[in-house]
Amino acid sequence: MKEDRTCPACGKKLKVFYLKPNCPHCGADILRYNMEQRLAQDAEKADAEVQALWRTVRKLDKAHLVEKHYRKKGKPLPWEETAVDGE
Numbered sequence: 401m402k403e404d405r406t407c408p409a410c411g412k413k414l415k416v417f418y419l420k421p422n423c424p425h426c427g428a429d430i431l432r433y434n435m436e437q438r439l440a441q442d443a444e445k446a447d448a449e450v451q452a453l454w455r456t457v458r459k460l461d462k463a464h465l466v467e468k469h470y471r472k473k474g475k476p477l478p479w480e481e482t483a484v485d486g487e
């Protein structure tokens with residue numbers, strides 16, 4: 401199986417059996433780079449799961465108990481908080 405490996409930082413091709421942790425072209429720490437990317441993806445996934453959970457809670461909470469609770473405390477509603485998308 402032919403695997404096309406490229407540096408995640410500079411995009412240049414790496415040898416298939418290039419196993420050193422740093423890119424020979426730009427010197428980027430490839431292992432760390434991949435790890436950070438994975439962590440970022442995990443965080444995004446977790447965020448989406450939390451949002452989905454709050455949407456479900458909101459749907460089930462016919463008496464708006466959660467809403468009342470948060471308004472009483474003067475806090476933003478959890479689904480409003482998570483809905484903010486970096487504007």
Ligand SMILES: [Zn+2]
Pocket residue numbers: 407408409410411412423424425426427428
């Ligand atoms: Zn590179």
